[in-house]
Amino acid sequence: MDILKTYLRVLGLLDPERGLAIVLALGNLAIAGVFFLEPWLFGRVVDALSSNSHDKTWHYIELWAGVGFAGVAASVWVSLHADRLAHRRRLAVMAQFFEHSIALPLGFHGDHHTGRLLRVLHNGASSLFGIWLGFFREHLSTVLAVFVMLPLAWRMNWKLALLMIVLMVSFAVFNSIAIRSTSRRQSEVEELHSEISERAGDVLGNVLVVQSFTRVAAEVSAIRDMMKRVLAAQYPVLRGWAWLSVATRAASTLTIVAIFALGTALNSRGEVSVGSIVSFVGFATLLVGRLEQLANFISGLFFQTPSLAAFFSVLDSRPGPASIKGLPSLPADIRGEVRFENVSFGYDAAKAAIKDLSFVAPAGATVALVGPTGAGKTTALSLLYRGYDPTGGRITVDGIDIRGVDVNSLRQNIAVVFQDAGLFYRSIADNLRIGNPEAPPEQLEEVARAAEAHDFIVVKPDGYRTLVAERGRSLSGGERQRLAIARAMLKDAPILILDEATSALDNATEARIQSALTQLCEGRTTFVIAHRLTTVRNADLILVMKDGELVEQGRYDELVRQGGLFAELDSQGQFVKDAVASPEAQSA
Numbered sequence: 001m002d003i004l005k006t007y008l009r010v011l012g013l014l015d016p017e018r019g020l021a022i023v024l025a026l027g028n029l030a031i032a033g034v035f036f037l038e039p040w041l042f043g044r045v046v047d048a049l050s051s052n053s054h055d056k057t058w059h060y061i062e063l064w065a066g067v068g069f070a071g072v073a074a075s076v077w078v079s080l081h082a083d084r085l086a087h088r089r090r091l092a093v094m095a096q097f098f099e100h101s102i103a104l105p106l107g108f109h110g111d112h113h114t115g116r117l118l119r120v121l122h123n124g125a126s127s128l129f130g131i132w133l134g135f136f137r138e139h140l141s142t143v144l145a146v147f148v149m150l151p152l153a154w155r156m157n158w159k160l161a162l163l164m165i166v167l168m169v170s171f172a173v174f175n176s177i178a179i180r181s182t183s184r185r186q187s188e189v190e191e192l193h194s195e196i197s198e199r200a201g202d203v204l205g206n207v208l209v210v211q212s213f214t215r216v217a218a219e220v221s222a223i224r225d226m227m228k229r230v231l232a233a234q235y236p237v238l239r240g241w242a243w244l245s246v247a248t249r250a251a252s253t254l255t256i257v258a259i260f261a262l263g264t265a266l267n268s269r270g271e272v273s274v275g276s277i278v279s280f281v282g283f284a285t286l287l288v289g290r291l292e293q294l295a296n297f298i299s300g301l302f303f304q305t306p307s308l309a310a311f312f313s314v315l316d317s318r319p320g321p322a323s324i325k326g327l328p329s330l331p332a333d334i335r336g337e338v339r340f341e342n343v344s345f346g347y348d349a350a351k352a353a354i355k356d357l358s359f360v361a362p363a364g365a366t367v368a369l370v371g372p373t374g375a376g377k378t379t380a381l382s383l384l385y386r387g388y389d390p391t392g393g394r395i396t397v398d399g400i401d402i403r404g405v406d407v408n409s410l411r412q413n414i415a416v417v418f419q420d421a422g423l424f425y426r427s428i429a430d431n432l433r434i435g436n437p438e439a440p441p442e443q444l445e446e447v448a449r450a451a452e453a454h455d456f457i458v459v460k461p462d463g464y465r466t467l468v469a470e471r472g473r474s475l476s477g478g479e480r481q482r483l484a485i486a487r488a489m490l491k492d493a494p495i496l497i498l499d500e501a502t503s504a505l506d507n508a509t510e511a512r513i514q515s516a517l518t519q520l521c522e523g524r525t526t527f528v529i530a531h532r533l534t535t536v537r538n539a540d541l542i543l544v545m546k547d548g549e550l551v552e553q554g555r556y557d558e559l560v561r562q563g564g565l566f567a568e569l570d571s572q573g574q575f576v577k578d579a580v581a582s583p584e585a586q587s588a
């Protein structure tokens, strides 16, 4: 059964603190045992009182007081430590989820919206927390109570105990009917909730578009429609469980009444004493309470199972290449020769994005990738830092297959300026330090100057401490790009990828950065995807791509002479000529 499997897995997450968890569980059982004594003592006191033996009565009362206080003290200790343990484990599992999910392959993130993942994280963690607390406070003692009290009740009077067994069986039947008839619906509800989070996250992330396209009312109404669907799926489930709770309550009440009726009949035949009936009713009330608790626990678990399943499915998603431990590191001082050998790749099985791509980028060379939009330039270079893995062929760095080395050591050797800058909701300085966390402030300023970013940073209200809005929205497109360039400069890696790194800059700014970039490329293997004529003209090798294929390669003059696609693109003015290029940029 899914519910039981999920429950066991949830408890399994306590494993790192197994010792304490076991102590708490046993402590809880002991406390439950103490509470079983109470109905027995109650019966003894009544019998002692009715036989007028006051000494005995006092003796039982003292015993009762002692046991009661010891139970309370132990309960406080157990609850306090159980609470702390549950809080600790919840945060630890959240951290584990976070670590696992941010290391998952890009393909996973393409299919899972951030809004959904955040909901899965929070809901999953709070379900775990609730179940752990329930486990320490109730579950074990409930199950134990049921299985200890039933035989005890049997020994006291098997005829009365039979009524309890009937009650227990009917609880089990009712619960399994409710679970069977509503499980699928509840999973639907969970999925719809995730879709709402996904949509809400998406809309909040695109609030500018929503407002400027006057989509506010439409987006609100779309979310409301989704909520209506949630209710439509949720109502039948709630109805099923409402019937269950009515049925269990009715069964409990009937059982207590039946015990009194049967007890009265037995007493009139002299089979049981009044004290035994009192003890038994005490027992029965406790047992019914426990059974109801058990039913509540099962229904709670039922409603949490889908969100826990979503949580575990993320944890079970196949980890990215970073998870493979024990591979050798790429040597520290690589030269940076990059070789693609018959590399193929597709985002989906139906269509190849890269087909049989082969080329050699000599160490220290500057390689320009050109071609129409959607040709696969960004994709080809994402294979180099293992954003994705090729479906065929191989890629080597200094002759070493990149799949045979530790992926972090590979990525440490590659600095990328992405087509979309990718900035964090952190200060400008912290955004730069993504490139090198150790960089002192002077170095931040140095790279910011080289990337023509220093001047715009210092006029911001808090200078380098200015907070950058989500995805860099508080900066201009060109400012974002300059921070991305500075960040890559800080990384100081032997292989550099510049994907349209300067596309948002005006000619004058770009020309000024160009000299810094030229300096940066010096001694590094550099891949540039650019539309600038100087960049392309000065490249040691130009790769011309179209529809995922390499159609031409060579130096500028050769390609122009060949009169193929490159010459065509060139003559169509695909490559922007520099308007105000600096002398260094021209001569570079």
Ligand SMILES: Nc1ncnc2c1ncn2[C@@H]1O[C@H](COP(=O)(O)OP(=O)(O)OP(=O)(O)O)[C@@H](O)[C@H]1O
Pocket (backbone or CB within 6 Å): 110, 347, 348, 353, 371, 372, 373, 374, 375, 376, 377, 378, 379, 380, 419
């Ligand atoms: N994450 C993705 N999932 C699925 N398909 C993708 C993904 N990224 C890109 N593609 C598809 O792969 C193809 C190549 O895209 P790519 O981004 O590599 O092109 P490009 O040459 O860099 O284009 P541009 O010059 O516009 O940046 C395109 O058809 C694109 O739609």
Ligand SMILES: [Mg+2]
Pocket (backbone or CB within 6 Å): 377, 378, 379, 419, 499
């Ligand atoms: Mg691209």
